[in-house]
Each structure stands twice: as C-alpha cells, then as structure tokens.
Amino acid sequence: MNAIQWSTRALKQLRKIAPRDNAAIRTAVSTELRDLASARNVKTLANHRYQYRPRVGRYRVFFDHDSVVRIVSVEEVKKRDDRTY
Numbered sequence: 001m002n003a004i005q006w007s008t009r010a011l012k013q014l015r016k017i018a019p020r021d022n023a024a025i026r027t028a029v030s031t032e033l034r035d036l037a038s039a040r041n042v043k044t045l046a047n048h049r050y051q052y053r054p055r056v057g058r059y060r061v062f063f064d065h066d067s068v069v070r071i072v073s074v075e076e077v078k079k080r081d082d083r084t085y
Contacts, residue, residue: 001034002069010061013074021057025074028056033069 006014014022032039032054042054050062050072062073 002036002065004029004033004069004071006071007073010071010074017059017074017076021059025056025059025061028054029061029071033063036065036069 014025017025028041032041036042036052039054041056042052044052045062051064053060053062058077058079060075060077061071062075063069063071
C-alpha cells in the first residue's frame with residue numbers, strides 16, 4: 001500500500017475541474033495508485049519529467065513514485081481531429 005500525497009499545484013488544478021470529473025479523478029487515484037503492482041491504467045513515461053500517468057477520462061494525472069506516490073499535475077487532453085496538425 002502506498003501513501004498518496006497531492007502537491008499544491010495538483011490540488012489547485014483539481015478544484016478547477018467539474019465536480020463529476022473531479023470525483024472520478026479522486027476515485028481513480030485512490031483505487032489505482034494504492035497498489036501500483038496491480039494498477040492497470042498506469043503508464044510509465046519515457047523522456048518526460050514525471051515518471052508515471054494514469055488516464056481518467058479526458059484527464060491525465062502525472063505523478064512520481066519513490067516511497068510515496070506524489071501527485072504532481074492534473075491536465076486535460078483536448079480533443080484531436082483532422083485539423084489538429
């Protein structure tokens with residue numbers, strides 16, 4: 001079992017998110033990140049300043065893990081279409 005710490009930045013970002021999405025993120029973090037060995041939606045990041053990220057709907061929750069899971073940032077991924085690039 002891992003302890004989860006939220007950074008001040010991540011908490012501020014979380015407050016700006018709609019209540020339904022906010023609840024989904026908090027639920028996913030508390031269930032998925034308690035035990036990283038059994039987490040199924042967590043991706044290890046290469047060439048990125050944070051180590052891991054799970055997807056929660058259209059949001060990405062970036063975190064680092066040493067002895068404690070430290071949530072660093074919550075970011076929304078905008079919809080991409082044919083005109084994006």
